[in-house]
Structure formats: C-alpha cells, structure tokens
Amino acid sequence: MKKYLLLMTVVLAALSFTSCMEELGSYEYMDANEIKIDSIKGQSITQYDTLRIVPTITQSRNTSEENLEYLWYWYKSGAGENAKIDTLGFDRNLNYYVAAVPGLYSARLKITDKETGLFARKEFDISVEAENSGLLILSDLNGNANLSLLNFANIFSQDIYYAANGEYAGTNPVGIADIDNAGTDLHMIAILCADGRGGVVTEPTSFVKISDYSDLFYVMPQPIAPEAYCAVAVLYNTGMGITYDFIINNGKLHYRDFQYAAYEPLFNPEVSGDYSLAPYAILNNNTLLFYDNKNYCFNILKCSYGQLKETKLDPVPLPEGTDTETLAFDPRNVGLEMVYAAKGWKKMDNDAGYAYGIFRKPGSTDLTNMYCLRFNIGYNMSMGRDYFTPYFKHSISGATDLDKATAFAMSRQDPYLYYAYKNKIYSYDLEFDKGKVIYDTDTVVGPGARVDYLYFRPDNESFNMWAATSVEGSTEKTGSIHVLGLGRNGDIVKVDTVYRNVCGKVVGMTYKNR
Structure with missing residues (x-):
C-alpha cells in the first residue's frame, strides 16, 4: 500500500511539472518599444x-x-x-x-x-545671446566718437551712444573695449579717445555713460593718451572672467589684478621704467608679453598662479647659458620697431602656440627694411616655466604695399596675415613670404572707398572676417561693414553681407558677448 501511494505521488508530481512547463512555454515575448x-x-x-x-x-x-x-x-x-x-x-x-x-x-x-x-x-x-550682444563698432564721424552695434540677429543699430546720452562720447576716437568679468559681475564698455579727456565708460546694455576714462585709475595718468586695452580672460559663459587687464596709455603700462580683489579694482599707476610699449600684447593665463618700441626688445610682466609678482617689466626668459648669436633673433635686443603683432595659427593646449610680428628698421618706411618674426607664446612664460623661443626672422619681399598698410588682422586658423591699403585687402602667407590681393572695394561699394579696419572675433576662431571701409575725407556716414568668408588658402570665398553707409571711419571693433 505504501509503495502504491509513493508511486502515485511521483506520477502526480511529474504531471504537475509537465503542466507548468507547457504553461510557461505558451507566452509570446515582444521587444520593448524603443x-x-x-x-x-x-x-x-x-x-x-x-x-x-x-x-x-x-x-x-x-x-x-x-x-x-x-x-x-x-x-x-x-x-x-x-x-x-x-x-x-x-x-x-x-x-x-x-x-x-x-x-x-x-x-x-x-x-x-x-x-x-x-x-x-x-x-x-x-x-x-543678449539682445544687444554682437559686434561693437567705433567710428570717427566728422571727428566725433560714434558707436554702432551689429547685433547677434544681424540688425545694425546706429548712433547708440548718442541716442542714450544726447552727445558723442568724445572726439578723435582710437579704440573700444568690452570689459567683461563675469566672476565679479563687472561689465562695462570703454570708449577710448585721443582728445585730452580719454573718452568715457558706459553701461554695457543701455550704453548710458557711467564715468570718464580718468575715473578708471587710482592716479590719473599724465598725459591722458589711451592707445590700447587688453585683458587676460576667458569667455563669460564658462563662469570665469578677467584675471587681470591692462591699458597702454602714452606708451606706459597700467594694470589691475582681479584675482584676489574683494571689490572692483582700479588701474594702478604706470609700471615703472624707461620704455614705450607698442599698442599690442600677447597674453594668456601666465604669459604677459609686451614689446618696447623705445629699446626694441620683448618684455614680460611676472606673475604666479594668476597674481602679479612685480610692478616692473622684465626681460623675457631664455635658457641659462643661451648664446643669443645662435638664435633666429635676440628677443632682448631685437633692434627693430614693431608695426603689428598677434597670436597666430597652430593654437595648442592652454592657448599656447605661434605668434607673429611685423617689424621694420627704426626710421625706415620702405618694404626692403621690413621683417616677419615668429616666436612662441608658452603658457607659463611669466612664471619662469617656459622660455621665449625665436623661430625665425625673414625679410619681407612678397607682400606688396605692406609698408603702407593701414589695417591688420591675424588668422588663428591658418598662417595668414590680412592687411589693407587704400581700396585693397591682401592676404600674406607668413611662412612662405607670399602675398596676394583678395578683395577690391571698388567692385563692391564703388570707387573712392578705402579699407580702414580688419577684425576677427577672437573667441570663436571662425573663418569670417569683418572689414570696414569709408570714403576718405568725408564728413558723412560713408562707412560700410563687409562680412567676408575666408578659405583655407587665404582667399575670400564669400561676401556674406555688406552694411552700407552706416557709420564713419572705423577705428575699433570688439565683440560683446552679453
């Protein structure tokens, strides 16, 4: 009897298991809805x-x-x-x-x-983008400083400072600066003028005047003669801003240090020394490079991790024991006058890479006495961790009219310098000493116009260049803005837009991000 019961139990269990297997096997599986x-x-x-x-x-x-x-x-x-x-x-x-x-x-x-x-x-x-972000354009309109804006939406607004203040910003304008430090919410526009007052500082969106140029300094410089503004900064939308910035006034350097400031600092008295700076600077986080057009040499301002260490200019660093006779040129004794300089192509990590300068023999005005110099812009030169490296110095023979050029712009995409004389824009291959005409304004805006200014937006490294033209001697709005698309061979491949008769003779451009 027990054997019979045990046998029945085994049989029933087997049947039950088989039934379960058959039930599980009856499901239909479907892929998830992707x-x-x-x-x-x-x-x-x-x-x-x-x-x-x-x-x-x-x-x-x-x-x-x-x-x-x-x-x-x-x-x-x-x-x-x-x-x-x-x-x-x-x-x-x-x-x-x-x-x-x-x-x-x-x-x-x-x-x-x-x-x-x-x-x-x-x-x-x-x-x-801010409603009035875009390209700020400063022009000389019958001797007056006239401010315009080509905004992000390609809308051209004329006379924006005059509309906000009922008067011009000054006379004999020389340059414009967008001073934007998101870290401290400092944002202002500086309009620089060679009129004895120096220009004005405005609010960045309404363009209402905030102060005079002289109010930017702890001690008002004498004479008041602004030439250039430059800053060590990154784009505001990364959450960072100015580390320090500089004004070159009458050849003298004034700086302010934002890194450890608990409030908005003013510009310090001029950096001491017997020098006269060219109105250009090669800057990144820890390389603050300037050129002395009185003593014909490169100098640095020393810093350490974003803090300035000295208030005087120092010779550029070279490896100990360097025989300067073996260098392409001696950066501490170049012996040439700087005409123009800027960062160039082959950008590397931390904004290091090549820089180029156009120089001439002091007192000369002809092309046979002009030279192209290439040198490095190491990331830590002002901290003493990178050395100044001269790469080459070659005489210039293939750049027609470069000795008479009135406007310059340097590409960071390719080894080209763009320059202008009268109605023509040229591209110049810096490595191979070859130049060519790439744009003739006579065919675009008619005869009589000359090229006054060239500009690349520095933060986006695009292939667009802005060119400004005007009719020489005119007291009217004959200034036009040309938006030009560039090819990798230095040619202009597209004339995107021409804004005609919207300003005076352009003397400065800067891109305002917000």
Whole structure:
C-alpha cells in the first residue's frame, strides 16, 4: 500500500511539472518599444526671443505618439551639483519665450512611454545671446566718437551712444573695449579717445555713460593718451572672467589684478621704467608679453598662479647659458620697431602656440627694411616655466604695399596675415613670404572707398572676417561693414553681407558677448 501511494505521488508530481512547463512555454515575448530622438542640435537664441524646436521622433513598435509624454528642461552650464533646473515645456514641440540670463545652457528633452515607463533623452546646448550682444563698432564721424552695434540677429543699430546720452562720447576716437568679468559681475564698455579727456565708460546694455576714462585709475595718468586695452580672460559663459587687464596709455603700462580683489579694482599707476610699449600684447593665463618700441626688445610682466609678482617689466626668459648669436633673433635686443603683432595659427593646449610680428628698421618706411618674426607664446612664460623661443626672422619681399598698410588682422586658423591699403585687402602667407590681393572695394561699394579696419572675433576662431571701409575725407556716414568668408588658402570665398553707409571711419571693433 505504501509503495502504491509513493508511486502515485511521483506520477502526480511529474504531471504537475509537465503542466507548468507547457504553461510557461505558451507566452509570446515582444521587444520593448524603443524611442529615438533625432534632429536636435546645439543652437543660439537671442534673449527675449522664442525658442522653437520640432524634434524628429521614431518608435520601434508604435506609429501613434499618444503613448508618449514630454519634458523639456535646462540648467546653466558649469553650475555643478547645485544647478537650478528650469522646466521649458511639456508639449511635443517646444515653444519657449527666453527671458533667461545670457549664457550657455545644457538642455534636455526627455520622452517617456506611458505604457512601459521606458524613456529616451536627448542632450544639447543652447547659447542665449543678449539682445544687444554682437559686434561693437567705433567710428570717427566728422571727428566725433560714434558707436554702432551689429547685433547677434544681424540688425545694425546706429548712433547708440548718442541716442542714450544726447552727445558723442568724445572726439578723435582710437579704440573700444568690452570689459567683461563675469566672476565679479563687472561689465562695462570703454570708449577710448585721443582728445585730452580719454573718452568715457558706459553701461554695457543701455550704453548710458557711467564715468570718464580718468575715473578708471587710482592716479590719473599724465598725459591722458589711451592707445590700447587688453585683458587676460576667458569667455563669460564658462563662469570665469578677467584675471587681470591692462591699458597702454602714452606708451606706459597700467594694470589691475582681479584675482584676489574683494571689490572692483582700479588701474594702478604706470609700471615703472624707461620704455614705450607698442599698442599690442600677447597674453594668456601666465604669459604677459609686451614689446618696447623705445629699446626694441620683448618684455614680460611676472606673475604666479594668476597674481602679479612685480610692478616692473622684465626681460623675457631664455635658457641659462643661451648664446643669443645662435638664435633666429635676440628677443632682448631685437633692434627693430614693431608695426603689428598677434597670436597666430597652430593654437595648442592652454592657448599656447605661434605668434607673429611685423617689424621694420627704426626710421625706415620702405618694404626692403621690413621683417616677419615668429616666436612662441608658452603658457607659463611669466612664471619662469617656459622660455621665449625665436623661430625665425625673414625679410619681407612678397607682400606688396605692406609698408603702407593701414589695417591688420591675424588668422588663428591658418598662417595668414590680412592687411589693407587704400581700396585693397591682401592676404600674406607668413611662412612662405607670399602675398596676394583678395578683395577690391571698388567692385563692391564703388570707387573712392578705402579699407580702414580688419577684425576677427577672437573667441570663436571662425573663418569670417569683418572689414570696414569709408570714403576718405568725408564728413558723412560713408562707412560700410563687409562680412567676408575666408578659405583655407587665404582667399575670400564669400561676401556674406555688406552694411552700407552706416557709420564713419572705423577705428575699433570688439565683440560683446552679453
């Protein structure tokens, strides 16, 4: 009897197991509904404009989108763990009125399948540009400093300082500076004039006057003769700003140090010494390089981790025991007058790379006495960790009219210097001493116009160059702005836009990011 019961138990268990196996084997498995988001790319939008995005969405199983829900959001790039997340919308297509502070934002679209809970997410960047961000243009209009703005949306606004203040910023304008330090929220526009007053400082969005040029200094320089402004800075949308900046006034260097300032500093008295600086500087975080056009030599201002160490100019560092006779040129005794210098191509890490200078023998005016010098811009030269390296010095023979040039701009993409004389723009191959005419304004704006200014936007390293022309001797608005697309061979491949008769003779340009 026990054997019979045991046998029945085994049989029933086997039948039960077989039934379970058959039941499990009867399920049909389906792939999950995969969601894909395409066609969204990083883009720029003007503040107070509407951001519109229509995504391309595909699903592996569903043809209808009724099963989907949407979430658009963003946060300020570089804000870290404490970033504030703002919701932009819940609809399939985004229509969002942008009132956010200008800067770079990390944006997301999250699409969730309501039936399964599975989701897809697309990441992209949105750059919010200020309504009046863009190219600031300072021109001499019948002797007066006239300010214009070509904004991000390609709208040209004329006479913006005069409209805000009822008067011109000064007379005999020489340059313009966008002084933007996001780290301390310092932002102002400096209009520099050679009129004995030096110009003015304005609010950056309304362009209402804040102060006079002389108010930028602890001790007013004598004479007041601004020549150039330059700064060690990075783009504001990274959350950083100016480390220190400089004004060259009457050949003398004035600096201010932001790194450890608890308040907005003013410019210090001139750096001591018997020198007269060219109105150019080669700068990155820890290389502060200047050229003395009185003693014909390169100098540095020493610093350490963003803090200036000395208030005098020092000779550039060379390896100990260097025989300067073996160098391409002696940077401590060049013996030439600087005409123009800027950072050039082959940009490397930390903004190091090549720099070029155009020089001439003191007192000479002809092309046979002009030279091209190439040298390094190491990251830590002012800290004594990098040396000044002269690469070459060659006489210039292939650059027609360079000795008479009135405007210069240096490409950071290719080894070309662009320069202008009268109605022509030239490109000059710095490595091979070859120049050519690439643009004749007579064919664009008619005879009588001359090229007054050339400009590259330094932060985006694009292939666009801005050129300004005007009719010499005119007291009217004969100034035109040409937006030119460049090829890798130094030619102009596209005339993007020409804004005709919108200003006077241009003497300065700078790009305002916010």
